[in-house]
Amino acid sequence: MIDFEHPEFEQPGFERAGFEPERYELHAAPLYSFVPDRRDFLKLLGGGLVVLVALPGAKAQESGSGRGGVGVPQDIGAWLHIAESGAITVYTGKVEMGQNIRTSLTQAVAEELRTTPTQISLVMGDTMLTPYDRGTFGSMTTPQMAPQLHRAAAAAREMLLDLAAEEWQQGKSALTIADGAVRNTSGATLSFGELTKGRKLTKTIAADALVTSASEWTIAGRDLKKVNARAIVTGQEKFISDIRLPGMMYGRVVRPPAFQASLASADAQAARAIPGVVAVRDGDFVGVACDDSSKLDRAAAAIKTEWKTVPQTNSRELYGYLKSHPSRGGTAVQWQPVDSGKSIEASYNVAYIAHTPLEPRAAVARWKDDQLTVWTGTQVPFGVRSELAQAFGVPEDHVRVIASATGSGYGGKHTGECAVEAARLAKAAGKPVKLMWTREEEFTWAYFRPAGVIDIRSGALDDGTITSWQFHNYNSGNAAIRSPYNIPNQIAEFHAADSPLRQGSYRGLAASANHFARESHMDELAHAIGMEPAAFRLKNASDPRLRAVLEASTERFRWGSAKTRPNRGFGLMAGFDKGGYISCCVEITVNNGKVTVDRVVQAFECGAIVNPEQLRNLITGSIVQGLGGALTEAIEFDNGRITNPHLAQYRVPRFADVPQIEVVMLDRKDLPPAGAGETPIVGVAPAIANAIFDAAGKRIRSMPLRLS
Amino acid sequence: MDLDINGVRHSVQSDPERRLLYVLRDELDLTGTKYGCGEGQCGACTVLLDDAPIRSCLTPLSAALGKKITTIEGLERKGKLHPVQEAFMDVDVMQCGYCNSGMIMSAVALLQRKPVPAEAEIRSALQGNLCRCGTYPRILEAVHLAARMANGAQHD
Numbered sequence: 064m065i066d067f068e069h070p071e072f073e074q075p076g077f078e079r080a081g082f083e084p085e086r087y088e089l090h091a092a093p094l095y096s097f098v099p100d101r102r103d104f105l106k107l108l109g110g111g112l113v114v115l116v117a118l119p120g121a122k123a124q125e126s127g128s129g130r131g132g133v134g135v136p137q138d139i140g141a142w143l144h145i146a147e148s149g150a151i152t153v154y155t156g157k158v159e160m161g162q163n164i165r166t167s168l169t170q171a172v173a174e175e176l177r178t179t180p181t182q183i184s185l186v187m188g189d190t191m192l193t194p195y196d197r198g199t200f201g202s203m204t205t206p207q208m209a210p211q212l213h214r215a216a217a218a219a220r221e222m223l224l225d226l227a228a229e230e231w232q233q234g235k236s237a238l239t240i241a242d243g244a245v246r247n248t249s250g251a252t253l254s255f256g257e258l259t260k261g262r263k264l265t266k267t268i269a270a271d272a273l274v275t276s277a278s279e280w281t282i283a284g285r286d287l288k289k290v291n292a293r294a295i296v297t298g299q300e301k302f303i304s305d306i307r308l309p310g311m312m313y314g315r316v317v318r319p320p321a322f323q324a325s326l327a328s329a330d331a332q333a334a335r336a337i338p339g340v341v342a343v344r345d346g347d348f349v350g351v352a353c354d355d356s357s358k359l360d361r362a363a364a365a366i367k368t369e370w371k372t373v374p375q376t377n378s379r380e381l382y383g384y385l386k387s388h389p390s391r392g393g394t395a396v397q398w399q400p401v402d403s404g405k406s407i408e409a410s411y412n413v414a415y416i417a418h419t420p421l422e423p424r425a426a427v428a429r430w431k432d433d434q435l436t437v438w439t440g441t442q443v444p445f446g447v448r449s450e451l452a453q454a455f456g457v458p459e460d461h462v463r464v465i466a467s468a469t470g471s472g473y474g475g476k477h478t479g480e481c482a483v484e485a486a487r488l489a490k491a492a493g494k495p496v497k498l499m500w501t502r503e504e505e506f507t508w509a510y511f512r513p514a515g516v517i518d519i520r521s522g523a524l525d526d527g528t529i530t531s532w533q534f535h536n537y538n539s540g541n542a543a544i545r546s547p548y549n550i551p552n553q554i555a556e557f558h559a560a561d562s563p564l565r566q567g568s569y570r571g572l573a574a575s576a577n578h579f580a581r582e583s584h585m586d587e588l589a590h591a592i593g594m595e596p597a598a599f600r601l602k603n604a605s606d607p608r609l610r611a612v613l614e615a616s617t618e619r620f621r622w623g624s625a626k627t628r629p630n631r632g633f634g635l636m637a638g639f640d641k642g643g644y645i646s647c648c649v650e651i652t653v654n655n656g657k658v659t660v661d662r663v664v665q666a667f668e669c670g671a672i673v674n675p676e677q678l679r680n681l682i683t684g685s686i687v688q689g690l691g692g693a694l695t696e697a698i699e700f701d702n703g704r705i706t707n708p709h710l711a712q713y714r715v716p717r718f719a720d721v722p723q724i725e726v727v728m729l730d731r732k733d734l735p736p737a738g739a740g741e742t743p744i745v746g747v748a749p750a751i752a753n754a755i756f757d758a759a760g761k762r763i764r765s766m767p768l769r770l771s
Numbered sequence: 772m773d774l775d776i777n778g779v780r781h782s783v784q785s786d787p788e789r790r791l792l793y794v795l796r797d798e799l800d801l802t803g804t805k806y807g808c809g810e811g812q813c814g815a816c817t818v819l820l821d822d823a824p825i826r827s828c829l830t831p832l833s834a835a836l837g838k839k840i841t842t843i844e845g846l847e848r849k850g851k852l853h854p855v856q857e858a859f860m861d862v863d864v865m866q867c868g869y870c871n872s873g874m875i876m877s878a879v880a881l882l883q884r885k886p887v888p889a890e891a892e893i894r895s896a897l898q899g900n901l902c903r904c905g906t907y908p909r910i911l912e913a914v915h916l917a918a919r920m921a922n923g924a925q926h927d
């Protein structure tokens with residue numbers, strides 16, 4: 064299967080923020096990357112005890128050329144350091160985006176070291192200090208990073224026990240470890256600091272170190288309040304846009320009037336005449352840096368620009384456009400006849416939507432000679448480092464990216480355009496520059512969740528057996544494209560198209576579109592053969608985990624109860640992606656063409672649960688966010704311009720839109736934990752579409768679902 | 772121009788038309804108040820002017836003169852957090868936390884006006900505050916809890 068985590072950005076000419084090719088050559092990935100000697104690197108950490116988690120050989124290469132770590136060993140997934148003071152520090156390339164991994168990973172380490180979470184600090188997403196990491200996406204943190212840290216911490220625990228055994232000349236098996244200290248049978252204790260003092264111990268472990276099994280967890284698997292909660296509620300937490308460096312200037316980019324526009328002329332004289340203003344023109348890039356943020360509007364407006372634009376399509380013609388513009392190498396659709404049973408066909412559309420993180424993209428960039436440091440909110444700090452190195456033609460080890468706290472991303476902050484722009488301004492200004500995108504810029508110059516068309520042809524017998532399933536997805540992507548139902552010979556294909564807008568990752572990726580189409584169509588097929596939708600799904604579901612969530616959600620919902628009012632509707636769905644099983648039931652009311660969601664019951668199972676309350680919070684948040692894509696969110700565009708780039712025109716869910724939400728979490732302690740940041744978002748849209756049909760007899764095949 | 776922020780006088784040199792948000796953040800380094808849209812649509816920039824919650828991204832400095840400005844940094848009194856802050860922590864509201872300052876300020880204003888608000892009143896008072904992480908149900912829970920905590924404290 065094609066990995067669709069990083070679809071190529073489809074809009075030529077934007078990719079490099081328009082840097083002039085002569086000046087900003089795209090440098091190929093370096094032929095060699097000179098990794099510092101392991102011992103040099105370890106010197107940085109100082110004395111104490113270090114555990115390195117070695118990845119299986121191929122793993123570190125996974126990300127392909129040019130993105131490999133430089134400056135830190137590449138075959139290491141994480142490391143854990145217990146300093147001579149006893150302080151425990153864990154280094155991971157993962158990034159906290161509000162999915163609460165800072166807390167859950169801390170719990171994993173606390174569990175194995177039998178100590179309290181407050182003794183542990185996590186250094187995350189800093190390309191100079193942490194191991195290379197492909198990025199925080201694809202719900203891989205919990206399945207991959209949590210076990211690595213469990214292992215690292217378990218190995219450290221065994222090392223501490225060995226040290227204590229040696230100290231006391233006692234068998235290790237008689238020693239216990241609790242509350243940050245080792246204790247022997249006579250009750251004497253040695254703290255971690257006492258054990259590591261004056262040591263310089265390093266251990267590299269593989270993937271098979273002994274860890275505590277989920278059923279014995281005492282810290283992981285419990286609720287732990289967010290470790291930085293107090294800083295957040297007091298306004299002390301420093302998000303990217305809150306960072307201030309000495310002498311820092313403020314930046315603003317002068318944007319073209321449309322995508323793919325090129326700069327014909329720019330006159331910055333008037334802007335430069337304002338004291339404290341630096342104006343930059345470099346290829347198609349135009350921007351200003353000001354010593355005082357009050358000058359930004361005036362300085363940017365003082366630059367006179369003329370742009371050459373090219374005609375482009377619009378959102379009204381989008382779906383036809385996607386089907387008629389396959390990208391190079393795209394495969395043709397071949398429909399098969401349906402030999403037995405009743406056959407139906409339908410086509411579903413999904414609009415582009417914007418991530419709309421509450422904190423728009425921001426970056427603070429600082430040059431010291433040819434060394435660049437950029438603080439920015441990104442899920443892929445090492446990828447952004449590569450972008451910066453390429454944009455400025457400097458080696459990767461001259462660039463440090465620090466991904467500190469950000470007002471979330473939902474898959475929308477994988478790239479570094481704001482970082483590159485801030486760095487360009489800082490270079491011209493000779494001072495650090497902070498660049499905060501405006502809301503309108505965030506709506507326009509970031510990237511979108513891919514729009515798509517999904518055509519389905521299917522067939523089923525009267526007893527409910529599905530006999531044919533042909534599923535063709537244009538442009539939106541591959542995630543969860545295959546049906547989890549028991550369908551022999553199903554066809555599920557993705558057909559890449561030339562997207563008119565720049566598109567990229569989004570929470571759940573195409574799993575939302577594919578579930579919307581599939582689960583709407585499952586309903587249509589059930590109705591076509593006159594079968595009850597839940598029974599029809601169960602009839603075709605042989606995977607016990609899929610059945611379990613379906614049964615859990617319908618039971619809690621009391622599926623099959625009579626409607627209390629005629630304009631009420633019930634709808635359900637089930638599905639699977641990224642290790643998580645989901646089933647969602649909704650109750651809605653349709654009034655004068657307006658849909659109100661009254662109640663959502665969602666069952667979710669993703670293996671062993673690490674932190675139940677955080678999981679519940681994440682699932683609830685996904686449901687709320689999913690309501691936007693389901694009912695209201697759609698990017699509109701015309702001829703290279705976004706025509707609704709404001710929150711007043713692009714409605715995301717607010718308090719009034721929040722229904723009664725009930726989350727049923729199935730805990731499978733016998734299964735490894737999977738991530739849960741994404742899949743819970745896919746449930747509401749198809750369930751609501753099915754409920755609208757139930758209430759109003761109208762089948763809506765386009766997301767967002769609009770009755771009129 | 773003199774501004775009274777969290778009980779402290781600050782002198783700023785600025786155009787009276789300049790929006791309060793940018794003065795707080797860029798001149799005074801009070802960055803707890805957030806930028807989310809600059810258009811009055813998200814509530815991330817909410818502060819109190821006397822006791823009224825306002826969108827500081829739309830409020831010119833001139834409108835704040837002679838009034839008491841309270842920001843998220845000013846809620847804590849002698850090391851003691853405001854009940855709304857306590858409740859946000861107790862309920863473990865936050866995901867990314869970026870909306871929290873504005874949410875908390877709006878909720879503080881509501882509780883001053885209406886010590887025991889009904890659910891519908893909370894929803895409507897906070898309707899202008901966005902949480903993209905979708906933590907609304909927990910925010911409702913936290914505001915209810917804060918109301919109970921505040922009233923309990925009064926009766927003690």
Ligand code: FES
Binds near residue numbers: 807808815828829
């Ligand atoms: S920043 Fe003021 S309402 Fe959004």
Ligand code: FES
Binds near residue numbers: 865866867906
């Ligand atoms: S917690 Fe992220 S916006 Fe509210």
